[in-house]
Amino acid sequence: MSPIRLALRGTLPQPVISSRSSNWTAFTVEFYRSRNVDVVTQCSYHTISVMTSDTCDVYQRRNGKELRATMRAGDVIITPAGPPKHWRFQDEAEFIAVRMPPSFLQRIIDEERSTAKRHTNLLDNFQTRDAHIEQLMKRLLGESMTKAYASKTYAEALATELGVHLLRNYCVTNGAAADHGYGLPIYKLRRATEFIEENLREDLTLDRISEVLAMSPGHFAHAFKTTTGLAPHHYVVERRIDRAKGLLRKTELPIAEIAHRVGFQNQSHFSFAFRRATGVTPRQFRGGN
Secondary structure (H helix, E strand, O other): OOOOEEEEEOOOOOOOEEHHHOOOOOOEEEEEEEOOEEEEEEEOOEEEEEEOOOEEEEEEEEOOEEEEEEEEOOEEEEEOOOOOEEEEEOOOEEEEEEEEOHHHHHHHHHHOOOOOOOOEEEOOEEEEEOHHHHHHHHHHHHHHOOOOOOHHHHHHHHHHHHHHHHHHHOEEEOOOHHHHHOOOOHHHHHHHHHHHHHOOOOOOOHHHHHHHOOOOHHHHHHHHHHHHOOOHHHHHHHHHHHHHHHHHHHOOOOHHHHHHHOOOOOHHHHHHHHHHHHOOOHHHHHHOO
16 A cells, blocks of 8 residues: 655655565555655655665755754654655755554554553654664665565564554653653663754754654653753753863863853853852863863
8 A cells, every 4th residue: 555645846756666566555665866855745654764875964844843954874754644744955865765654553552452542643853863763674675675485474574663663762642651750762862962962052952852852842851861860951061061171171262162162152151050060160170270
């Protein structure tokens, strides 16, 4: 069964490889090699994409949110079924896309008889790193190109494993407050801390960090503190102070410039936070090193 995918504007890229000729019924996997794409699409299926080419600058607008990123091989984009999505890129990009209907995930939930029936919402994720998703999608693509014994059965097992992984890590569940007692998976903690390190000079709001992980802000804040012992805001301040220490030791940059580089609004705010964390002012710290 092919997913219902409409081009509301522009032209949809055509896949180089597709499982549509196989007898798979609940999902499709396709490989694309495209450039100069500028299209608004709407799909009735969830779409999970993984980049396989080196780098490509990608723009996305959905639900009023505009996002831009330089995608690299291994980066994952998760697009739930529903509202239209505008996306564009100019450079040649190679990526694998798996599409599965919302009913596919719901079936997995319904088969879990040990838990109460519940509804889940897959969250938008514009850019994340997830080696498990990458591996599963590459194996699905490989299976789509073979006529090996029990290919359909094996592909459905891989897709189910992908579905379970999405449910565990990229969904919010109504009435699932008990889930909030758990910390972040290792790969999500790594992604969160990497994102913070790469964007220390930016406005690192809770909404922005949690969006990268496809989590609600409240769930992320609770899980992050459970895992690290620190609220996200306090962790960000600690990292900014540590980065500032290195710049104070190793450079002769003006203190106002260092404050800007590590993400403080002004020198006064930086000096106050630095003294509260270290017991000395930035100038005293520099003079003692």
